[in-house]
Amino acid sequence: MVDQGGAARPARVVHEVPYRAQWESPELVRDIVDGRLDAARDPRWGQSGAATPEEYSWWSWRLCGVACLRMALEHWWGVTPTAMALAGECVAAGAYVRDGESLRGLVHTPFAEYVRRRWGLTARAAELTPAEVAAEVADGRLVMVSVHPSIREPNGPEPVRRGGHLVLAVGATETALLIHNPSGFPGESQAFARVPRRSFGPFYAGRGIVLGPPGGEQ
Template sequence: MVVAEEGGRGAAVVHEVPYYAQWESPELVREIIAGSVSAADDPRWGASGAASPEEYEYWSWRLCGVACLRMALDHWWGVAPSTMTLAGECLTAGAYERDGDRLRGLIHTPFAAYVQERWGLTAQARELTPEEVSAEVAAGRLVMLSVHPAVRHPDGPEPQRRGGHLVLAVGTTGTALVIHNPSGFAGESQAYAHVPWRHFERFYSGRGIVLGPPEAVDG
């Protein structure tokens, strides 16, 4: 279902997309990020499919892209595989690269190829202007966007860099981009968080992954 109403740029479109955080307990995200609660102490860590709390803690900080994929899969297919199942598949597909204890990713191009081959969605890694992001969402697609994690506070200080975190664009209005933020704070900046267009480019790297439904399915 799509909610549409007239806005400053014309029709405002917000898609009804299930929300998933990159941690299994969305209500603990603020405390985990602040360091007052360890991710290993997340009482729902086992739902991730990790073999231990330590494995869960290691991966959970790197699962923003996987959380976005879970949202898209639930939206179009009605399934949300566990985070570790998807993370393992992404690792095999080259969307993550391990170097000892270091993990590089999510790497956009191999990830897009994996999404198409494994899940049958359309997926394209590309550079997008804010206007193109809005147009893609208005046309029925979802867009994974590389932004600075401080996007959870769009009125906050200027970030030192752009990018480094992935969020899912699920809506567009005349005044804001509507996102699901895997590391947003409960009740504030998780599901359907509005990032004013006037602030968006301070956080946005200019790159994203456009996700669409299977070709035979209308968006």
Template sequence: MGNATSTVHSVPYYAQWASGHLVKDIVTGRIQAKEDPAWADYGATSPEEYEWWSWRLCGVACLRMALEHFGRTAPAPMALAAECTAAGAYEKQEDGLRGLIYAPFASWVEARFGLAAQARPNLPVAEIPDVLARGQLAMLSVHPSIRQPKDEPPHTGGHLVLAVGATEQELVVHNPSGYPGISQEYAQVPWDRLGSFYAGRGIILGVA
């Protein structure tokens, strides 16, 4: 992006699984999530409960990173999942989970943590560098294969990453399902590749 303001924030990282170093093994199916030895750290009551939720809580992982960045305490993932569900940001269904639902999520974040949270069903790529330059962060809807930006995804959206920086050449993200040492923290996604993954919507988070 030719005139992007160069901004990269120092933001703590959380994977959407309890053991960040095992993400690639879990995502590729080498091990099942319930085999994660740190499953109890998630706040789950069993490995099976942990496995079911861990595949679905990319948004919670993004929120936990943002909370710590903005000086708040980040509760355990399962505690946040329960609160999100009560707030209407997740709807548990027979065939899975509907969510993250942006508007109730943003309202809950503002009321619960005192942050400014703006649901943006239309968030153009060109606006993202300015958001970051203002000191805000953005949860962005992307295809999960963004962990390997050279890949061609079948569609956009379906996964949330946290935009933490922007340079002229790339967007910088913390990816909750990124591969350790490759695409987890400060992962670089070239601007000319972002559109293949990005669904054009997200949630802007900042200090109220």
């Protein structure tokens, strides 16, 4: 890799970020996504901070961004707030907008403002090419990127739209991005999942949230 100033970057950069799924039991994600298991029956639902299995089930399908934030907080601060605690703070910050049974979000700009204010990380919403995502990762940052959820199976049919799901870019090589996918399948596409850059485009909405360590540049 070569940065815009002509300086060489390492050909492979991988940040050792802990993995978190958007469900409390990562090993059950395939069963939940495929409809064989109701999320309310996740035996670890109580670890989410939800008051009931039903509350957990409703939120769990919408917690990809929260899962990405939990990973970043554990990586840089060594803390892992519950998913529901973070979801509640995101609602208060305007990063989630709930209207009855519908939820709009994650809204990138208020979310980035919340992360800066509440957690002291650098954060900015941005439009980025895949090469720019790789460059941010090579420079020591993590990037929450908006992709279609079917990226968990990148060799499957091409998605009908881009975006709708957030994953965390944690590594980059000359030809691929490495992602932590909160709804990835165990043993296949959860932690450090390799997505070739040539395959990334059909899933990627071209935008994301760049997260950096405390004291870094915005």
